[in-house]
Amino acid sequence: MAAAAPMEVDSGNGVVQRKQSIYKSMDESFEIQKEMYRGQQYSQIYFARLHLMRTLLYSLLPTWKPHLPICTVLGLEEGKECIIVGTLYKHMKLKPSILDEYSKERSASPLVKAHNFVHSDDYLVLEDESGRVKLRGSLLLPSVYVTGIVVALHGKETGAGDFMVEDILEAGLPHQIELPLNSGEDKYVAFVSGLSVGSSSANPLHFQLFVDHITGHLGDEKEQGIAAQIVQVVVAGNSVEFPRGLLNGQNLGSKDQSRLSEPIKELDILLTQIAAGIPLDIMPGTGDPANFSLPQQPLHKCLFPGSAAYNTFRSCTNPHSFELDNVRFLGTSGQNIEDLAKYSDAKSKLEFMERTLRWRHLAPTAPNTLGCYPFTDRDPFFIEKCPHVYFVGNQEKYESSLIKGSDGQVVRLICIPRLLKQELLSWDDLNRLRANSNAN
Amino acid sequence: MASSDMKGFFRQKKKLGISKPKSSKKSPKPKHSASCGSHLVQPPALVSHGSLDLQDEYDDKEEVLRQFDMNMAYGPCLGMSRLDRWERANALGLHPPKEVENLLRAGKPLILLYVLGWVVNAIMSGGVKDRFRTCSALHIFVPTPCAADALLCHSVG
Numbered sequence: 001m002a003a004a005a006p007m008e009v010d011s012g013n014g015v016v017q018r019k020q021s022i023y024k025s026m027d028e029s030f031e032i033q034k035e036m037y038r039g040q041q042y043s044q045i046y047f048a049r050l051h052l053m054r055t056l057l058y059s060l061l062p063t064w065k066p067h068l069p070i071c072t073v074l075g076l077e078e079g080k081e082c083i084i085v086g087t088l089y090k091h092m093k094l095k096p097s098i099l100d101e102y103s104k105e106r107s108a109s110p111l112v113k114a115h116n117f118v119h120s121d122d123y124l125v126l127e128d129e130s131g132r133v134k135l136r137g138s139l140l141l142p143s144v145y146v147t148g149i150v151v152a153l154h155g156k157e158t159g160a161g162d163f164m165v166e167d168i169l170e171a172g173l174p175h176q177i178e179l180p181l182n183s184g185e186d187k188y189v190a191f192v193s194g195l196s197v198g199s200s201s202a203n204p205l206h207f208q209l210f211v212d213h214i215t216g217h218l219g220d221e222k223e224q225g226i227a228a229q230i231v232q233v234v235v236a237g238n239s240v241e242f243p244r245g246l247l248n249g250q251n252l253g254s255k256d257q258s259r260l261s262e263p264i265k266e267l268d269i270l271l272t273q274i275a276a277g278i279p280l281d282i283m284p285g286t287g288d289p290a291n292f293s294l295p296q297q298p299l300h301k302c303l304f305p306g307s308a309a310y311n312t313f314r315s316c317t318n319p320h321s322f323e324l325d326n327v328r329f330l331g332t333s334g335q336n337i338e339d340l341a342k343y344s345d346a347k348s349k350l351e352f353m354e355r356t357l358r359w360r361h362l363a364p365t366a367p368n369t370l371g372c373y374p375f376t377d378r379d380p381f382f383i384e385k386c387p388h389v390y391f392v393g394n395q396e397k398y399e400s401s402l403i404k405g406s407d408g409q410v411v412r413l414i415c416i417p418r419l420l421k422q423e424l425l426s427w428d429d430l431n432r433l434r435a436n437s438n439a440n
Numbered sequence: 441m442a443s444s445d446m447k448g449f450f451r452q453k454k455k456l457g458i459s460k461p462k463s464s465k466k467s468p469k470p471k472h473s474a475s476c477g478s479h480l481v482q483p484p485a486l487v488s489h490g491s492l493d494l495q496d497e498y499d500d501k502e503e504v505l506r507q508f509d510m511n512m513a514y515g516p517c518l519g520m521s522r523l524d525r526w527e528r529a530n531a532l533g534l535h536p537p538k539e540v541e542n543l544l545r546a547g548k549p550l551i552l553l554y555v556l557g558w559v560v561n562a563i564m565s566g567g568v569k570d571r572f573r574t575c576s577a578l579h580i581f582v583p584t585p586c587a588a589d590a591l592l593c594h595s596v597g
Contacts, residue, residue: 044519044520376528
């Protein structure tokens with residue numbers, strides 16, 4: 001897909017040309033147009049995930065502990081040291097159950113407020129096709145792990161029928177293509193998320209300021225020069241917020257109907273200003289008019305009559321993966337990390353992000369606690385190639401770090417804050433994987 | 441339907457010869473026999489190999505396919521057609537048995553016939569609806585040149 005024609009920014013002395021990059025979309029595995037629902041349940045996606053990752057782990061075992069035999073869960077013998085591979089299941093005391101919704105009265109507000117469900121009594125179970133076994137030992141902290149991860153465990157069966165874990169092997173970071181050589185010129189990618197257009201607390205001035213900045217209508221020559229180096233804008237979810245009072249299941253009058261469509265119209269006007277001069281990717285989020293379960297499908301072009309006319313406007317899936325000048329980007333609108341934060345503990349959101357990369361799976365809690373499409377023959381959340389930049393939208397604050405893999409992989413992790421909370425936009429330098437944030 | 445066999449109209453009294461100790465020479469009484477304690481004995485043909493006749497009409501080809509369904513190595517079998525499941529197992533490198541694939545693909549020619557019939561129907565039904573009536577079950581053309589005949593067919597089918 002070719003980049004747009006360079007936008008000319010009149011700076012008075014001369015014309016500043018915007019830089020361009022070669023864009024390649026890798027969203028094909030997240031699209032579900034070709035999938036057909038035949039009444040299957042989630043056992044199919046778990047089987048595909050287990051098989052895919054078990055084959056991978058088997059290939060890693062010879063370099064980890066080659067002398068130990070590999071067992072199935074049913075083939076465990078007491079006292080015999082071996083390796084078992086399977087899916088982790090975390091039994092949680094406080095995890096909300098669907099049955100509670102039926103035992104209590106129905107109300108418009110959700111029964112369970114989103115908070116952390118971790119409890120000290122939680123325990124882990126390893127499961128494969130033959131059976132499941134409870135895991136013991138101080139190495140495996142239940143507060144770190146979640147249901148849905150596939151791991152290899154070294155240990156032995158105890159007299160009580162549990163498995164005492166001595167060591168754990170995770171899939172680790174996948175293979176990463178080397179970063180292209182520094183071409184000398186700096187190019188930037190701008191990330192925003194949580195625009196929440198239509199929300200009562202949204203201030204259109206913030207977003208307008210952002211638009212003016214990146215299109216070069218703000219600042220002196222130096223600012224415009226920096227703005228001209230932005231080659232891509234990514235809007236990572238939650239771009240609109242519909243008035244909650246209208247969505248209570250009652251029929252809408254014509255006045256309410258126009259109120260419902262106001263936020264999207266406003267967003268379209270704002271996005272047209274960006275799309276007119278710079279390539280724009282928009283991803284759906286939790287509050288956007290897209291499907292609920294992951295992978296969320298692209299927002300329909302008919303919602304954006306103004307911006308969709310430009311070939312620079314791209315409506316993308318959530319999760320979203322693309323390549324710019326051979327630098328690989330992967331990111332979500334935040335649902336996967338939010339779910340991890342509910343069912344496990346970590347010091348920061350970046351730690352959750354690092355864990356998902358080391359487990360080689362974008363959303364291990366899907367379909368357990370995160371809505372997901374019941375794929376039969378594949379698991380699209382399995383990370384096949386290591387990204388150079390991994391971003392997550394709709395977070396509390398801006399955070400960024402650099403992590404390193406065992407094979408020399410280097411990944412820049414970025415938490416994109418919601419525009420509503422703080423007026424920040426995150427920049428990411430393509431060349432040197434530097435990230436910095438600017439207050440608008 | 442009238443039958444020449446008048447015996448069918450009258451309840452037959454079982455010959456005592458069958459329930460005699462002759463049965464003791466045969467294989468032992470089946471454990472799950474529903475006739476335990478009753479005086480009636482199952483007809484010999486059904487207990488000839490020592491088990492109740494619980495089989496519906498399926499042959500050993502279906503048996504092979506059912507064994508393929510039950511094999512856990514290829515994953516869950518519900519919610520997927522057998523051919524899709526075989527192809528998934530093949531794609532994941534599980535080496536599912538070739539004979540299952542042959543059995544599953546052997547049914548294909550019939551499907552082609554169906555599709556062919558449907559296509560021809562779709563082309564033809566555009567202009568000649570009055571002349572032909574299609575039997576909905578098989579998409580086979582049944583010409584009905586007479587209007588009265590057509591009325592009869594509509595009322596029946």
